[in-house]
Amino acid sequence: MISPTNIISVRGGREGAMMYPLQAGYTALLLDEENKMFFIKKSDGSPMREFKFEEIQSTPVAADPSKYATKDDINAIMARLDDIERAQTNRYSQKFNKPRRNDHDGQRYSKPDVR
Numbered sequence: 001m002i003s004p005t006n007i008i009s010v011r012g013g014r015e016g017a018m019m020y021p022l023q024a025g026y027t028a029l030l031l032d033e034e035n036k037m038f039f040i041k042k043s044d045g046s047p048m049r050e051f052k053f054e055e056i057q058s059t060p061v062a063a064d065p066s067k068y069a070t071k072d073d074i075n076a077i078m079a080r081l082d083d084i085e086r087a088q089t090n091r092y093s094q095k096f097n098k099p100r101r102n103d104h105d106g107q108r109y110s111k112p113d114v115r
Contacts, residue, residue, distance in 0.1 A: 017041060018048060 007028040011017045017030040017039040030039040036053040069077075 011039075014039070014050070 005026050007022075007026060009020065009028060009030055010033050011020055011030045013032055013034050014037075017032065018041075020028060020030055020041060022028055022041055022043040024043050026043050028039075028041045030041060032038060038051050038053065040049045040051070042048075
């Protein structure tokens with residue numbers, strides 16, 4: 001938040017910034033409307049500081065394709081997962097889908113009649 005002792009103003013060139021009247025205890029950010037510059041002027045007697053605006057051009061970073069999987073890589077992984085899933089399903093089927101046998105006579109287990 002700008003306190004009452006700070007000012008932002010637009011001026012015409014360095015001369016316009018130097019001529020800007022400033023009360024005691026104030027600091028001014030003076031934007032140059034003619035050039036890509038701004039000035040900071042303080043009333044404490046320190047020299048006026050000058051700065052240049054410079055537009056920051058962001059350059060997109062090119063992606064490194066070696067860090068990403070290709071479509072063929074993904075298809076190979078999916079095929080491998082299908083193989084693993086099929087093997088697990090077969091193992092499960094063999095383990096749990098065997099016919100149950102009665103321990104006493106070796107015959108198939110059947111539910112007892114409840115009457």
